[in-house]
Amino acid sequence: MKHLIPGFILLLFMPEFGLLRGQCLDGDYAFQHGERLTYEVAYNWGMVWVDAGEVMFRVDTLTENGKQMFYFDSHGESYKFYDWIYKVRDRYQSKVEREGFLPVWFKRDTYEGGYVVNNAFTYDWPSGRVFSARENSGKPLSLDTLEITPCTYDVLSAIYYARNFDFEHYTAGQKIPIRFLIDGEFFDLYLRFLGQENIKI
Secondary structure, X not given: OOOOOHHHOOEEEOHHHOOOOOOOOOOOOOOOOOOEEEEEEEEEEOOEEEEEEEEEEEEEEEXXXXXXXXXXXXXXXXXXXXXXXXXXXXXXXXXXXXXXXXXXXXXXXXXXXXXXEEEEEEEEXXXXXXXXXXXXXXXXEEEEEEEOOOOEEEHHHXXXXXXXXXXXXXXOOOEEEEEEEEOOEEEEEEEEOOOOOOOXX
């Protein structure tokens, strides 16, 4: 169950995009205040799939410094029955300005099999910088200031950003660039549109 959050969208490394970005969001969104989503997470042991945990996503809104914001909150955890095999307690939080969909704050607190990772990012868009605080089980607290480019997300806001793509404007196989920051590193990745499919349930 490592990397629970990035697993929900297909992101692949794509260095050839460099600093190229998709358009930042502005306008109607595919989610709204009060949305709650829960996914069951499964381990694959050979030919057996075992439901071993849950990931919950929540959308709220708030106002800070006169600006309306989205507050995204995600929890991932293994079921207590499986904690003795591999205990997971993950939480990701993000605040994003509603206008322009600019992330302003991100926090990651994860515990996976005894390994702890904590990240905290505060974005300063007028200066083009993000203030980073990072630590994990193998490294002490590290503070840093990083330069950012427009449309740079944290890993949680990147998921909500991707949910707003209008796939009517894309063709099968087309790659859509996404840049995000995690663990003090920037990743230029993409989501590949595979096409449309009708499913009866």
